[in-house]
Amino acid sequence: MKTEQLHHRDHFKNAVYPSPFHSRQKEHNQLREWSRWSDYLSVPAYWCESMEYFSGRNACGVFDLTPMIKHRVSGPDALPYLNRLMTRDVGKIKPGRVGYSVWCNEQGRVIDDGTIFHLEEGVYRICSQEHQLDWFLTNTLGFDVKVVDETHEVCGLAVQGPTSCAILKQMGLAGIENLTPFGMASFDFEGTRLMISRTGYTGDLGYELWIDPDHAEVLWDRLFEAGENRGIRAMGSQALDLLRIEAGFILAGADFLPAQEAVRPTHTRSPFELGLGWLVHFDKGVFNGRQALLEEKQNGSRYTLVKLDIDGNKPAKDSFVYTKDKKYAGTVTSAMWSPSAKASIALASLEAPHGQVGEELLVEIYYQRELKWSRVMAPARVVKDNFWDPPRRRQTPPADF
């Protein structure tokens, strides 16, 4: 099925579109539940959130990425344009490579995060959570560059988990095993170009497959055929959320407020306040937020985003975080019981000066058992490493599962 033609004059009559994979998602969607993700219908869970999570960790989970917002940046000034837009040095992302980045407003607050695909010399794709066309076009003043929103021209599947590489090999994608993390490769596929990047949002071995919407269904079919004996499963957004928290990945709208959506500017966060200082490259020249971030670097940040290892087994959803002497320290932004780490884990935004690795804190968790609410002040500590970080994530070629 093709993507909806959004330039069609009646496009406004539909607020949400079926994804190009919709016919196949429908077959797998035993729960018959649909949610909205940007412009598309998405599946929260196909049959069981937990089992889908385990597919992603122990076999292969397939997630429809089409609703991710995609912008294409090209033209002679594409690189200087991106370097002024992004906090990181985009020049370090060579053609055929992918890099993670954030972009900020003038106050140095994060507008969004995303991945930059250097498709070919001077042509980039930026995948992000939020529509950015207005901001990206505002940024073109003074640059010879073309920016288009190509969200609806490209659809994508995340193929994540230990058997993902083997499945793609089974599909006949020769040499896929040689792709290094954050690398890209193109394949002839059913008369079109299939682009595969070794990227993902699960912190595990995994790939993302990008193709034109006309070939969405055949891609799905060939993938599931190839994965039949390797535990392939369609995976919904709830399972993906669990996988990304374990991997320590932040989510716009959950772990930070996109700066352009903020009514209260103080509620936004800088890259430093999200633990992303490593993405801020002051030595590359002017970029949006540079002046504010330099000042922040000198004067200190207001917040830190930390990983918490919490005692007990209650997910610390929406919890307040306190110091040991019960002074307010911050709030949890994402939390779960991690089946892989066998721990209650959380991402939390703490007020400075809290958040030193090893700091002992208390997390106030409200939980319910058969409609009865209880509260526990669970001891927790700030940890440095990701809760899930297997060596296979980086191994090339990956072991055959």
Added chain:
Amino acid sequence: MINSQHTIVIGGGHNGLVCAAYLARAGRKVTVLEAAGQVGGAAATREFAPGFRASVAHLLYLLDDGIAKELALASNGLKIARANLETVALAEDGNHLAIGVDRVDGGGLSQEDKAAYTEYRRFMSKFAAVIGALHNQVPPRITQQKSDLMALGKLALKIRLLGRDDMREFLRIAGINIFDILQENFDSPLLKGALSLDALLGTFSGPRSNNSVFTALHRMSGNNGGAAGALSVPAGGMGAVTEALATAARQAGAEIRTGASVSRIVMDGVRVCGVELAGGERLDAGTVVSNVDPRTTIMELLGMRHVEADFARRINNVRSRGNAAKLHLALDGLPDFRGVSPAQLGERLVIAPSLDYVERAFNPCKYGEFSPSPVAEITIPTIHDPSLAPGGQHVLSAVVQYAPRELKGGWAEGKAAFTQVIMEMLSAYAPDIRDRTIATELLTPEDLEKEFRMAGGHWHHGELSLDQFLMLRPVPKSAQYRTPVEGLYLCGAGCHPGGGVMGSAGRNAATALLAQASAS
């Protein structure tokens, strides 16, 4: 190695020269680079026809007394040929109105209008002084810092000290349009038309446009020779002012290079390290001060990639649509303006017969067309200074509106047609004008933009309005003359407090730069 003590001033207009003079007096090594063969920019006296000279800015009314004194302009050669010009509001029937700073006569004016004029002058002068008091300060920023809060407090106090009734009136009218105020006060269409013109010269607005009371006050905010808004004609044209400024700057140690057109500002990473001239010559400097308008400075000389996107967007949004054309006529003798006595001919003559006439003149420019019946401010400077033309001959200098920068069909086509329209209009008042004309020069906003590097050909380097004034001029994060680019400053009319051959922007920029240098 960059000489960080060396300061380059791009542009030798009056503000550039003032800034250079003050910087040099403070011991800085300063070089002024002027693209033209002489200093002065739009405030130079230039030959427009063999033997005939005129200045684009042709009247002096805002020059800051303090600057004139501190830079000893009088002893550096500035002489006023004629002070306190009156305004003659021309009527087609010859029943003209003579408007002075404290009296108004002729035009069959009623006693009520005469009395109202005295009152109008009283409150407008008083309010203009509130605005004028802001001219010689670096605008405060919106911060919690004591100095900023004090500056804002002083402004509030100044307004409060107007007294209850006048303060109320000031707050009522400061943001609204001149049409309503004139309607409230006067009956005579000729008087109202002429008074409205002072609010509109050099702006993109008509009498009914909001903000036109503010521009009227701004024009009266100078302290040039006494009465608010008093007009004078320098001997030798406006160039005499800028030549005197140049002399003062040179005396203080500044170097001035003419014929040095800067093509770009050179960056070393995130800081300025010099400029490149049109011929390719590079000049190193740790500090560059631009007298060029903010849009041209940032968008063309620097390049948008050297500033953050929010700042770039704000600079791009600075409203700077020039609307005033400048006419210079070389005349073989004095023209005969019907009903204007020989004694009156040297005054300022204005063609703005009624508010509706002026509004109708403004209407077409919104749609990219020039006025079929324009308004004009006319002077014949040779009456006060015969040296500007060959013996017995004269120069007519007129600001003519409205002539939009973006003319439908372009000015290459439109210029001759607009010249015809103006000559037609002048003939209605001075029937012999065509016969007396030996040579004509019409400078459209496009010409002004090209020749003097003023975005949009706007003589204020950006619309003068409440949303582009004080700490909003040209845009936040550069309203204190220091741009976000390390080492780059602005000093022109595009900064507070705007244009009109005042010099305050240049001096304030020097103050800000020196304060910054001593702080770091």
